Amino acid sequence: MTTLPARVSGRPRIERRRHYGQYVAAGVLVVAALFLAKSLATNPRMQWPIMWHYLWNTHVVSGLVVTLVMTVVCQTAGTALGCQLAVMRLSRNRVLQATSGLYIWFFRGTPLLVQLIFWYNLAALFPTLGAGIPFTGIGFSVATNTLISGLVAGFLGFTLNEAAYMAEIVRSGISAVDPGQREAALSAGMTETRCMRRIVLPQAMRVIVPPTANQAINLLKATSLVAFISGGDLLTNIQDIYANNFAVIPLLVTASVWYLIVVSVASVGQRYLERHVGRGFTTFNDAPEQARDKREAAG
Template identity: 50%
Template sequence: MTSVSKEPRQGPPEQIRAVPVRHYGRWVAAVLILYVAVWAVHSVANNKRFGWDVIGQYFTDDAVMRGILMTLELTGIAMLMGIVGGVLLAIMRLSPNPLISGASWLYIWVFRGTPVLVQILLWGFISALIPKFSIGIPFGPTFADFSANSLITPFVAGCLGLGLNEAAYMSEIVRAGILSVDPGQAEAASALGMSRAKTMRRIVLPQAMRVIIPPTGNEIISMLKTSSLVSVIAVADVLYSVQIIYGRTYQTIPLLLLASIWYLIMTSILTVGQFYLERYFGRGSAQRQTMLERLWTNLRSARPAAKGADR
């Protein structure tokens, strides 16, 4: 039998030479994307049919600025109604009482199953169905009457149409967040003597926020764009404002592009806010990074690899 020498090897161990993996396909794709982006920007910037001079002329017009403010007000009020209503509907939907859960299901079925534009139009023409609202005892004397046209203005109709519709969608988002929390949390709170409402407020909902926040941010961005539908009932948002201008100047395409640019600016700001809100509620899990943060991380990780390849 051949004997194997067990003497220790003399000298330092050999250094491992790390060779980074080459991703040539990524570089080719990046070059193609960069070329297409430069070509698209150059083509759009030099196409006079886009009417960039008209866009610059009306970019900060008073009517457009008032339309932006109206759009933000509509979005804020509608989302507030949607979030509050969605939480209430979600809690009702999870109630053990079949009457309460059934009422919530019926609301969601009606408002989620019909187009939001139709709902806005119905609220806008509510006086054709209900000419006046009355306050009093049911089947008894009436204390006060209000005209539907004076009570539900186009702005109020837009808020009701958007907000009540959004509540149906938000209820499903909140319900999914509540169901994502371990049922043992609620059982433990119940064993400690906490009421169901207190358990929901202090135990379940704070943990469900990690699941609720991302789709809610998406709903806010979607609401900002969906609010343009109120232009059909003559609410002076951004879209209606530019429609009034191009109805007078016949510069249709440039002014529609102007509205699109403002929507992009507003949605971009909301996207940044959504990112940091998600990162705040996602503490303790994998942290999301911005594009600049990812680029800096990749550059830092690439430096050691390059030094190893040089050796």
């Protein structure tokens, strides 16, 4: 909203310019949203009773639990592996740089669904997997199909794929830290590892946390891809149900409701986490609030 200074009785006054076009656009959007909501609410093909009936179904809730566990485990493992890859990418050792770069190039360059299907069909390439001591005959082996289920393939695919993206996020965060911080720590007698852990990474967190939270939310939604390999997640269990009763639309709405609830809660947590790690720094969104506080303090 534009403000124009004016003087009334010798004192400055702020005049606010009204933007009628915004009001018209907002009114059109509200009317369109109401018509859409009415159409969905009164459409008998939506079968709302079925949607509400299956919202707390045990099979649906168990799939939701698998989705949440997969998200937490894969994001945690992917972040840990991504940190290692980022450090390798920033290393002066060219072998480590090349290894990390090749890993990131491959897993970012191939579709996630292709990776999941590959891990699920690993038995076609290696019928058995095992380990042992070379030249001794001591070891064990197991059928790959027994070891790599749809759920295990999902954990492998998401973790390895997430690590590639997290490596770039962590690398950009580390690169954003003033090089003088590292030089000062090393000149004070710190080792490279201690400097990275105590000086660089804590400052880089302000840059790393926001995209990491976005990655976690994207991963939560991407777990639905394991439905293609029967991974037992929320969408997989939803498909199991509507394959029997053919209520496709209401059950997809049930899945969407759960995804929206979980993503909304995660978004609120993301907001508080970003504010926590960004303490002491002024952001674009916080600047107007701080300016308003200063005006109110000045009377």
